[in-house]
Amino acid sequence: MIIQCQNVQKYHGAQLVLNNITFDIRQGEKIGLIGRNGCGKTTLFHLLSGGERPDQGQISIRKGSVIGLLAQIQEADGNETVYHVLQRSFAEVLAWQNRMRELELEMAATDAGTEDARWNRLLKEYGSLQEQFERAGGYEVDASIQRIATGLGIGPGQYDRQFASLSGGEKTKVGLAELLLRQPDVLLLDEPTNHLDMDAIEWLEQFLKDYDGTVLAISHDRYFLDAVVKKVIEIEDGEAITFHTNYSGYQIEKEKRLLQQFADYQEQQKKIKQMQESIKRLIEWGNRSNPPNPSFHRRAASMQKALDRMVKVKKPILERKAIDLQLEQNDRSGNQAVILDRVGKAYGGRKLFSGASDVLRYGETTALIGGNGAGKSTLLRIILGEESPDSGSCTLGSRAVIGYLAQEAVPEDAGQSVLRFFREEAGLEEGEARGQLARFLFYGPDVFKRVANLSGGEWTRLRFAILMHRRPNLLILDEPTNHLDIDSREALEEALEDYPGTVLAVSHDRYFINRCFGKLWSIENGRFSAFTGNYEYYKEKQAQKAAALTGSLETQTATPNTGSTPANHKASVRSGRVDSGKSASGSTLPSRSPSDWEKDIAEAEALLAGIDADMLEPALGSDAEGLARLQLERDAAQARLDELYAGWMSVADEH
16 A cells, blocks of 8 residues: 545635545556546645645555655756756656766876875765666666657757746646656646646657656546556545546446436435334324323434434435537538648748648548647648648638637736626627536536636636537647536537537547547648548558558568669669678678779669659648658668678778
């Protein structure tokens, strides 16, 4: 056992946030902590990390265990770079390294013959530090940082950026990398997938599955929960309920528990009613007896005590309130809602995408996927008319009315209340506005909250309320599920399933994409492609394509040497064959001089440059098969060049 919570209570002011929280966590368990927004999950994390103390109850953590919490707001010194933040995890190891360098300088300045005592002392300290340094993996610090940072999508180009200049999402991603590098005994992760793209999420899932320590993750990403956790703790009505399964198993078990609890509740209510009627009759009989019979009153009192001692079964809530999102349209658009015709966009010298061509038809639901910075939001802005493409054109269909949900933070300067903000945006009277807001879980005093003080989930719900009121026929959504709890995500999914109009959404929520979208637009490595099917089907086809490409390359590279001449040199390299200069086994042919090798190297380098130039042709931007074919040729040409260099070096050594 590494963590134990017993009857933990926590108040925020007069409000009871956590009530009677009891659960156990064992070493190495992977646990998902779920619950509706505002149920107290983050408060529980602060209790477990020692940032706050419970008002009642006890939290026991195994002695010596290190707890690592991924904070929502990351902080750093003013001039600290991203790489310095990533190095925090190795502060002690790097301090040993600095001391070793100091000792090296001191030993170099010490005469071992005349200052034996000092020399020996320095050498002993150096040896001890070096042993500690090696045991702590000091020589692998840079490699570890690069592995974790690359997995989470933090490229070397960001290492020298000042941490303070990063966006909130980028800071959280760097903070997550720093926490993973620290390798604490218990990882407390609060929405770790919120700012990651799909590749980074899949990398994180594998990392956490292989992680030796304990993981407790707050997450509304159902796909992530299914992939990583084997135990679910749900916070509901201030209490903790444990399910020994992943998220899909939790859904089944939760429904069974609710139905059983409801049956037990009904059975107990029937028994309580019978006992209450018996007590009433006994009292009446005792009062009507002549002379009065006290035994009836004693039996009634005894039965009342038994009723009072009875542990009451809590009435389960079978259907909890969720956002009442009903997406409708005033009028449908034309059959072609969005037309992309060879759209391209670049910033500075970096090409985001080119040759983007497809038609989004009325009623289609399309998800736009790709890595962070690939250009997804830029493409949305081009469709919205907020940016102009560098090449090609984007046209909206006739009668298209756009409803846009941007990926934007809560405005810090929004001083007006939720009610006033909604009324101004929707143009409604106060009574009707309050009724509409109640459908999005803004009740009573909630409508008088300042917009600037809303949580991420509340802000998204408010914008959906405004969006629903406008009744568009083309929905463009940028990360709509971010900050929404699972109940709200499911309400959104149900609303989209019933929506008759057209939907285009940027999302990294794979569960959401699988359920609601039948078509994908992908931006990857500067290439735009359209794909019919959901995310699972897309991944399956991508895996098949990668396997076929790898198999083809291996087959071509393994083809034996045919002794091609300079005249057919280019054709032989482009077909993946190894040219003269090395045998199939890799041994150097004895008749070749260094100048022969150099001539072939120059030809191979020219061929490689030619292939690179071909791959940059704009016409190939949307030709996936052509690019894949060129990539095969390039891999074969690079392999040949590597072999030629190896052969040249071996012959040069002999000469």
